[in-house]
Amino acid sequence: MAQTDVLLTKQPAPQTIEPCALPHKEHDMVCNTGAYTSSGLATAGFRTAKYLMDEWFQNSHGQYHQAIMDRTHSERQRQESQQLAAETEALAQRTQKDSTRKTGERLEVTHCWKAELRREVNELVAETDLLLAQKQRLERALDATSLPFSIATDNLQCRERRQHPDLVRDYVEMELLKEAELIRNIQELLKRTILQAVNQIRLNREHKETCEMDWSDKVEAYNIDEMCTHYHNQSTEVQVHPHSIRMEESASTPETWAKFTKGNLIRAERERLASDNLRTFIDCILRDTAEDLRLQCDAVNLAFARRCEELEDARHKLQYHLQKGHAHSTLQEITDQEHQVALLKRAIKDKEAPLRVAQTRLYQRSHRPNVELCRDAAQFRLMSEVEELNMSLTALRDKLQDAEQALHNLEDTRMTLEKDIAVKANSLFIDRQKCMTHRNHYPTVLQLAGYQ
Template identity: 70%
Template sequence: MPQTGILVTQEPAPQSVQVSDLPHKVYEIERNTGPYTSSGLATAGFRSAKYLEEEWYQNNNSCYHQAFADRDYSECNRHEAKQLAAETATLCQRTQMDSTKKTGERLQDIHFWKSELQSEIKDLMAETDLLIGDKQRLERALEATEVPFSIARDNLQCRERRQHPDLVRDCVGMELLKEAELIRNIQELLKRTLMQAVNQIRLNREHKEICEFDWSDKVETYNIDEMCACYNNQSTCIQFHPHSCKCDDSATTPETWSKFSHDIIYRAEREKMASINLRVLINSILSDTAEDLRLQCDTVNLAFSKCCEELENAKQKLQHHLNRTLREISDQEKNIASLKQAIKDKETPLKVAQTRLYQRAKRSNVELCRDAVQFRLTSEVEELNMSIQALKDKLLESEQALRNLEDTRMILEKEISVKANSLLIDRQKCMAHRTRYPTILRLAGYQ
């Protein structure tokens, strides 16, 4: 005979089975109807029971078992929750400590690169300042070369005003041309070096700015990570940021991050070494050019001294010859006067002899005799004429010699004037002007 009631299909769960693995309770309730149920009009008002007694006990046992199972599940859940809370607390503390440690390590890395960048910035600033000082030396040296060039050009122009025959291409002129050419070459060299210095200063400043940008980012990052390292569970400024775990696609890796700073420092070091090498080159150029200019200046001054000495000797010799020529002119003038007087002195004896011959020619007849007196008077006249002619010829020669002496005197005086003019130009103008030649320190750009 089938029985109606509650059918329990749940099996008792063992103690080791997890609560999540227990099967759900299934109850199948059937109505107390069927062909074998008691029915009757007499008991119609007393038939209120719907379950059997076995079903009642079975339901109670089911409730007991369900309560036991729920308590056991709750106890397991509490134990697991407590264990999970302890594990998660330990894990959270360990993870937080590891994050703090890695943040500290990251701070050390940032501090290292920040220090390296700061040191590089200081080195670049110091090197740029030194290069600016050498650039100013180049500018002063270039400006100082204008004085020697103007002196050399003025000397050449002054020497163009020499008179012939002193207007010659002598050693002084050649050395002055060498000096002017040397100064021009040095000026071109200094200008090119100055442009290199300006370009290197620009590169130094550009790389310093790049280092400063990176250093500024490092400082900002260091402050952020330092603030993050100071955060703890007692911090009051912490809050939820659900989307903070999302990483930006443009984020770098530690390798690219360190390589970026390394490359910046490497390029800055390369420019710093280029700047150092350029300063060494500038010092060498300034020293060599100043020394070359002073050596050429000394060579020109020596050539001027030698030329002035030769001019002075030539002038003294010309003056000596002029003095002797003047004395000779004076003596020749006296000689001409004496010759004229001698000619004049011969005129009276000639008149006497000719008068005698003239008077004796008046003798008559036999008395007009060619006696010894006649022969002697004739020879006397001839001798006197020959003497006068010889004196006249000598007078002509003396007058020509006097004219030659006068011409020589004029030539000597002109040559002395030319030499005096050359000495005035070389000694009082050129050499006096060359006393303004800059010192070797000024040519090196120190003053």
């Protein structure tokens, strides 16, 4: 550029040589004035404004000299112009070639950033799609938890209809309460995670749009620069734009330009990594929650099975004590006791006749006259007979009272056993037919994990 400035600097103008001036004396003579003027009539018409020979030669010599100098200056100017034209042509070609090379380098840089932005946009789109799939899994898993929660609450409500003494807070109820609480906690966790996924999807799309806008600007700039690289001196679409050299105030620098795109890529990559981590976190949550629910379901089912076995065993024992035909059963004992009561009543009734006979004999013998009223052996035997019969009747009546009380107790025991058997049957019906049958519809691990 310095060389160009030197070449383009205006050369100093050559000194012009004035035409040869006449001396004042000859000038005065020519003009017919001054001390040497001849005003004679003889020279009238001949001494007009004419030059002297010396003046003519001097004037010719001056013209020759001026022509030589003008020609020399013209040749020098022509050589300098040719040299300047050649130099400016070479400079223009070098400058144009350098500008084309710089524009090509700019194209390469723009293409690299454009490719990076396109890659990041594609990765963000793919990551957002994967996160959307995880969000759908979360929603399906959340919907799948409604059935286990309804099963657990229905089991608790059904077991409230148990009768005393089976209406107890057993380990089945504790496991059901634990299951209901676990499902509520999992539902809250899934809802929070869904909100987190929705927010992350919004951030992914915002940064994707930012990168797409940057990519679109770079595509347009790339097309413009590519079109500029195709321009040459013979292009027909080039025009004069005198004001195009002005730099826009809002124009960026290469540093700020690269920093802007790099910042967009860094932020997009950061959100993409956050989305990837969130997907991994969601996968862990769904896997752990599904396993926890199935483990708790198995624990509840095991508790139900254990409780049903206990109820069945208790019912069998009650039926064992109550069933007919067994030598030591309650019903058999009630039957035997009823027979015993009947025997005692018959024995008491059988003792009444001998007592009446003995008392009648004593009464009749008390009417014997005078000395015949003797306390003989027969009298003593009748008296002892009456006492023995009274003692036997008293003992029989006491035994009858004990037997009737025992029979009453057996009847109460039978009623208690039958009621307890009915309670156990009701409890078994609730646990087996209502609860455990309903629990057969519990979702699978794949459904709880959101895959179905």
